[in-house]
Amino acid sequence: MSDNKKAVEDVLDKLVQSYSGPEEINNLETYALPNRRAIIEAFGHIQHLLFLGYFTTGHLSANKLRESLAEHMVPATEILSEQIHRANNWKNSHLDDKSKPRCNVVALQLLSQLPEIRSKLNDDIVAAFRNDPAAESVEEVVFSYPGIIAITAYRVAHVLYHLGVPMLPRILTEYAHGKTGIDIHPGAKIGDRFFIDHGTSTVIGSTCVIGNDVKLYQGVTLGALSIRGDVSRKRGDVVQRHPTLEDHVTVYAGTTILGGDTVIGEGATIGGNVWITKSVEPGKKVFYRVNGTQT
Amino acid sequence: MSDNKKAVEDVLDKLVQSYSGPEEINNLETYALPNRRAIIEAFGHIQHLLFLGYFTTGHLSANKLRESLAEHMVPATEILSEQIHRANNWKNSHLDDKSKPRCNVVALQLLSQLPEIRSKLNDDIVAAFRNDPAAESVEEVVFSYPGIIAITAYRVAHVLYHLGVPMLPRILTEYAHGKTGIDIHPGAKIGDRFFIDHGTSTVIGSTCVIGNDVKLYQGVTLGALSIRGDVSRKRGDVVQRHPTLEDHVTVYAGTTILGGDTVIGEGATIGGNVWITKSVEPGKKVFYRVNGTQT
Amino acid sequence: MSDNKKAVEDVLDKLVQSYSGPEEINNLETYALPNRRAIIEAFGHIQHLLFLGYFTTGHLSANKLRESLAEHMVPATEILSEQIHRANNWKNSHLDDKSKPRCNVVALQLLSQLPEIRSKLNDDIVAAFRNDPAAESVEEVVFSYPGIIAITAYRVAHVLYHLGVPMLPRILTEYAHGKTGIDIHPGAKIGDRFFIDHGTSTVIGSTCVIGNDVKLYQGVTLGALSIRGDVSRKRGDVVQRHPTLEDHVTVYAGTTILGGDTVIGEGATIGGNVWITKSVEPGKKVFYRVNGTQT
Numbered sequence: 001m002s003d004n005k006k007a008v009e010d011v012l013d014k015l016v017q018s019y020s021g022p023e024e025i026n027n028l029e030t031y032a033l034p035n036r037r038a039i040i041e042a043f044g045h046i047q048h049l050l051f052l053g054y055f056t057t058g059h060l061s062a063n064k065l066r067e068s069l070a071e072h073m074v075p076a077t078e079i080l081s082e083q084i085h086r087a088n089n090w091k092n093s094h095l096d097d098k099s100k101p102r103c104n105v106v107a108l109q110l111l112s113q114l115p116e117i118r119s120k121l122n123d124d125i126v127a128a129f130r131n132d133p134a135a136e137s138v139e140e141v142v143f144s145y146p147g148i149i150a151i152t153a154y155r156v157a158h159v160l161y162h163l164g165v166p167m168l169p170r171i172l173t174e175y176a177h178g179k180t181g182i183d184i185h186p187g188a189k190i191g192d193r194f195f196i197d198h199g200t201s202t203v204i205g206s207t208c209v210i211g212n213d214v215k216l217y218q219g220v221t222l223g224a225l226s227i228r229g230d231v232s233r234k235r236g237d238v239v240q241r242h243p244t245l246e247d248h249v250t251v252y253a254g255t256t257i258l259g260g261d262t263v264i265g266e267g268a269t270i271g272g273n274v275w276i277t278k279s280v281e282p283g284k285k286v287f288y289r290v291n292g293t294q295t
Numbered sequence: 296m297s298d299n300k301k302a303v304e305d306v307l308d309k310l311v312q313s314y315s316g317p318e319e320i321n322n323l324e325t326y327a328l329p330n331r332r333a334i335i336e337a338f339g340h341i342q343h344l345l346f347l348g349y350f351t352t353g354h355l356s357a358n359k360l361r362e363s364l365a366e367h368m369v370p371a372t373e374i375l376s377e378q379i380h381r382a383n384n385w386k387n388s389h390l391d392d393k394s395k396p397r398c399n400v401v402a403l404q405l406l407s408q409l410p411e412i413r414s415k416l417n418d419d420i421v422a423a424f425r426n427d428p429a430a431e432s433v434e435e436v437v438f439s440y441p442g443i444i445a446i447t448a449y450r451v452a453h454v455l456y457h458l459g460v461p462m463l464p465r466i467l468t469e470y471a472h473g474k475t476g477i478d479i480h481p482g483a484k485i486g487d488r489f490f491i492d493h494g495t496s497t498v499i500g501s502t503c504v505i506g507n508d509v510k511l512y513q514g515v516t517l518g519a520l521s522i523r524g525d526v527s528r529k530r531g532d533v534v535q536r537h538p539t540l541e542d543h544v545t546v547y548a549g550t551t552i553l554g555g556d557t558v559i560g561e562g563a564t565i566g567g568n569v570w571i572t573k574s575v576e577p578g579k580k581v582f583y584r585v586n587g588t589q590t
Numbered sequence: 591m592s593d594n595k596k597a598v599e600d601v602l603d604k605l606v607q608s609y610s611g612p613e614e615i616n617n618l619e620t621y622a623l624p625n626r627r628a629i630i631e632a633f634g635h636i637q638h639l640l641f642l643g644y645f646t647t648g649h650l651s652a653n654k655l656r657e658s659l660a661e662h663m664v665p666a667t668e669i670l671s672e673q674i675h676r677a678n679n680w681k682n683s684h685l686d687d688k689s690k691p692r693c694n695v696v697a698l699q700l701l702s703q704l705p706e707i708r709s710k711l712n713d714d715i716v717a718a719f720r721n722d723p724a725a726e727s728v729e730e731v732v733f734s735y736p737g738i739i740a741i742t743a744y745r746v747a748h749v750l751y752h753l754g755v756p757m758l759p760r761i762l763t764e765y766a767h768g769k770t771g772i773d774i775h776p777g778a779k780i781g782d783r784f785f786i787d788h789g790t791s792t793v794i795g796s797t798c799v800i801g802n803d804v805k806l807y808q809g810v811t812l813g814a815l816s817i818r819g820d821v822s823r824k825r826g827d828v829v830q831r832h833p834t835l836e837d838h839v840t841v842y843a844g845t846t847i848l849g850g851d852t853v854i855g856e857g858a859t860i861g862g863n864v865w866i867t868k869s870v871e872p873g874k875k876v877f878y879r880v881n882g883t884q885t
Binding site for chain 3: 344345346347348349351352353354355356357360361364365368369372399400403406407409410413414416417420421428429431432433434435437438439440441474475476493495496512513514547548549566567568569582583
Binding site for chain 2: 049050051052053054056057058059060061062065066069070073074077104105108111112114115118119121122125126133134136137138139140142143144145146179180181198200201217218219252253254271272273274287288
């Protein structure tokens, strides 16, 4: 055996050996977990179903509509059913012994809610167009605004989350996070006509409650004030660890708002780079001293 | 019909029905809009034309140069012509009835400016190498600095923007935004030897005016102070809503500078995490009190 | 010759001409540089070697383990050897005349350290699960947390960096930066059980020293206070330009900590949006006045 071949075999031996310990990442049964790439593929079909004209380049017409939608609905249903099955199987074998859920039914429940999601997304898109003077058309907003990708993934993931599907919702929103820098947890509650401008580095925590007509800019954190550990993991009795933003609130770039008891009142405006851990009354404007200290 | 097949048909019916309302996203004629993937493909060819040695792995030599460039120029011209045609057609049918522009000519006008863009990008790259002590070589800067991707997309999009091409410029800069977290609007005016270090979450608004030898770090916002709505949408009479940074200005991480009347004077240094809505005199240094309040 | 063909030829002439000047980006020998796509492909194989169960979808079992690992180790070794060879050749021809390093040996040295890297990553993953109440399982952390991608790329790149391989380490960490918005320089020293939550726009400079059990949130900058230029480029005599964070330090969103003399003492907590350029004593909590100024 050549020196090089022996060196390769030695490294392989060490690697094999490293899988024999009790570490969590050594679990080989994880091959049966949901597959990230398949979930993203299903989301691609859902984007076609939501915005058919924007994702298709061939000629479309009203009488071809049903056929064109079916082309995406069939694979979306199949992939989602399989991935929901993987997610449920994995969770059940680890946590409890409930019978295998009817995964195809759950996939169809998601898809049957797409019309409502479409209506909400249309309102989000029109709100972006109306709020941003730099937007030249609704079409430009759909094609190029990262906030729309993030909100689309969130609105789909939020439905899956409330259907009780494990893992898939977070994989979807983290996919959008990677694409856009906007991190919205699937558990957050978000109202209508929601607008995130630019959005890179904006984070919306899992127990946030956001009203209607709210605008956020880039670098805004809606986070937890401290870590309360296992308490908040209990289902059905979730502690609100993240803030509430009432209707018509605007938060400028780089501001951090923390805590489940923190309520930003209706119509309040929060300037950029502010650190907030207490409630703000409705209609107030909150800023730091302008321009720092000049020397 | 099986229960499952019926359920699928029911969902399809609801989806088809959801396209019958007046919502903006129901427009099926959007299939004729520019195609994002094609535009990104054209940008890939432009990157080869700009940095041939860096994007090619096979042997290159001076006498093969013209041939190697032609391999990218021909598809770049074809794709751009088609996408400019789609963008103009769409805009004209919606806004006015001007005759169809000669799209091939516009594509060639962009490509004929690549030598000037190359010269500007070379200066940007050398500025990054000189300003960052962590940079080990010019080659490392070209290969791995996200600021270079963002500035390249901006410099190309800015030319398209001034050639009057709709939609394509923003799709290009938002593509770079997704890749790098750096969001530069194609309309911004940016001088020579521009350096953005790290850059994630940095935003440069559409009416910014930036001088020569300016350095920005990550999380810097050059934004609008308030939304003035339709006023600023008028072409030819654009109101400056975003700040001016004169020559040799440096802005550290996480700072927000807002407003069209805000001018950061020549040679000023703005520290990190500052909120600025008024002008700063030339040569000044602006910081917040260091280290906050300790408890 | 048609007008259009002539126009194309004219543009090509200008482009060819633009490559004849002294500008750095005109170097055609750069075709022999390392190839970014190949390096990312090798990193994909390394991710399989590190987390086999999570990246494979087919059935895995203990007796197939060696074979499954070999499937990724062989191409990882081949690609890395070639790319290390390219990187060394390029550096040697530009900087000095040392003999060609044995690149295959260097690639195997990296791979032989994967078991230690696996052990560290397992600790990082368990720390993320324990610190984040929104995390529902270790598996969810591996699949969806961007911090894990960034730390994985960093831990691999850090080993390559100390093996003296040029360019490849930075290409790896900038790849992760693009995917996650988290920018960790390969040269930084980072201890055990390191947790970055959300992480977009977080930057860790090349001479940072970070202890054990440190937690960072999004938008945190650990940067240099000023640029000292060529001094810090000297190998073997590197000046520390970036801060030190001792064990059990937590830094909340949007905070900037600068300077090589700045030490954040053991167990200190730094609130969000703070600007720090001086040391903080162990155990201290540092915040700005809460809620700014209300008007």
